[in-house]
Amino acid sequence: MGNSALRAHVETAQKTGVFQLKDRGLTEFPSELQKLTSNLRTIDLSNNKIESLPPMIIGKFTLLRSLSLNNNKLTVLPDELCNLKKLETLSLNNNHLRELPSTFGQLSALKTLSLSGNQLRALPSQLCNLRHLDVVDLSKNQIRSIPDTVQELQVIELNLNQNQIAQISVKISCCPRLKVLRLEENCLELSMLPQSILSDSQICLLAVEGNLFEIKKLRELEGYDKYMERFTATKKKFA
Numbered sequence: 244m245g246n247s248a249l250r251a252h253v254e255t256a257q258k259t260g261v262f263q264l265k266d267r268g269l270t271e272f273p274s275e276l277q278k279l280t281s282n283l284r285t286i287d288l289s290n291n292k293i294e295s296l297p298p299m300i301i302g303k304f305t306l307l308r309s310l311s312l313n314n315n316k317l318t319v320l321p322d323e324l325c326n327l328k329k330l331e332t333l334s335l336n337n338n339h340l341r342e343l344p345s346t347f348g349q350l351s352a353l354k355t356l357s358l359s360g361n362q363l364r365a366l367p368s369q370l371c372n373l374r375h376l377d378v379v380d381l382s383k384n385q386i387r388s389i390p391d392t393v394q395e396l397q398v399i400e401l402n403l404n405q406n407q408i409a410q411i412s413v414k415i416s417c418c419p420r421l422k423v424l425r426l427e428e429n430c431l432e433l434s435m436l437p438q439s440i441l442s443d444s445q446i447c448l449l450a451v452e453g454n455l456f457e458i459k460k461l462r463e464l465e466g467y468d469k470y471m472e473r474f475t476a477t478k479k480k481f482a
Contacts, residue, residue, distance in 0.1 A: 249275060260284040260306070265291070272297050280304050289313040289334070295321075302326035313337055313357070325349040336360050336380070348372025359383050359402070371395035382406070382425070389415055396421065404428055404450070413437040416444035422477070428453035433460050442466025447473035 249264075253275050256262035262276060262283055269291040276283070280303040293315040302323030309332040317338040325346040330353055337360035347369035355378045356370070363384040370379060374397055382404040389403075394414035400423040408429040415421070416439035424446050433456035440446055441464060449470065452458060461467065 249273060253279065257282055261287075263287040265289045267291060269293055271295075272300065274300070276300065277303070281306065283307055285309045287311040288315070291315050293317065295319070296324060297321075298323045305329070308332065308352075310334070320344050320347075322346045328352060331355065333357070343367045343369050345369065351375070354378070356380070366390060366393060368392050370398075373397065378402075387430075388412075394418060399423065401425070410435055411437055411440075413439055416440055416446075418445070421445055423448045423450075425450040426454070427451065431455060433464075436461075438464055438466050441470040443469075445473075446470070447477040 252262065252264055256279055260282055262279065262285065264273070265287060269288065270293065272288070272293055277300045283304055284306050286307065289311050290313065293312060294317065296317070298321040301321060304327060306329055307327050308329055310330060311334040313334050313336040315338055317335065317340060320340065320343060322344045325344055328351060330350055332355045333353060334357040336357050340358065340361040341363065347367065350373060352375060353373050354375055356376065357380040359380045360383040363381060363386060366381070366386055366389055370376060371392055376398050378400045379398050380402040382402045384406050386403060386406040386408055388408060388410040389412050391412045391414045393412055394417040396418050397420055399420050401421060402425040404425050404427040406429055408426060408431060416437060422445055424440070427450050431451065431454040436451065440449060451461065
């Protein structure tokens with residue numbers, strides 16, 4: 244991509260606060276954006292070939308609310324990313340991430356996090372520090388179990404479809420705001436699904452198709468009627 248075309252994008256972004264450059268075969272984060280650290284509210288560099296984010300620049304976008312780098316080649320995220328105190332939406336689907344920075348819990352404004360199609364092997368404990376987080380998509384990773392720390396998650400929707408989950412802590416029933424739990428296409432036996440999810444949680448949409456049991460068996464479990472009451476009440480609310 245020519246310099247003049249990039250310059251034109253930078254000039255537009257200076258006025259709009261939005262920098263979008265998708266499908267351009269970029270191999271690195273455009274250094275020209277450092278001129279706009281105090282302007283930009285949205286950056287979208289999806290569908291490129293970016294392998295890393297420059298630590299010296301990425302943490303300086305003080306007004307940034309939305310960052311999208313879906314379909315790139317990121318393997319790690321720099322700690323400096325976690326300086327983005329106004330960031331509300333972070334989309335990093337289809338990269339090669341194995342873990343999140345230890346400082347990830349400092350992204351205090353984050354509401355929506357998309358990490359589908361990465362190489363995470365565990366539920367990142369840093370997410371438990373994010374008090375405003377509403378929606379988390381961790382589908383298509385390599386997560387095998389849900390630990391006790393899950394009870395500290397503040398999310399409303401948690402998508403864990405297409406992982407390798409065989410164990411779930413009973414503490415998931417204690418998540419204070421969790422309404423939607425997606426566990427489709429995992430490795431769950433029915434005996435490994437905590438009954439308290441049905442009888443004793445806030446969850447009103449539980450998606451578990453494609454596991455190691457028949458859905459009709461789920462309907463026979465104690466507490467299923469209580470779950471259905473919540474499910475129906477929510478459905479009526481949105482009808």
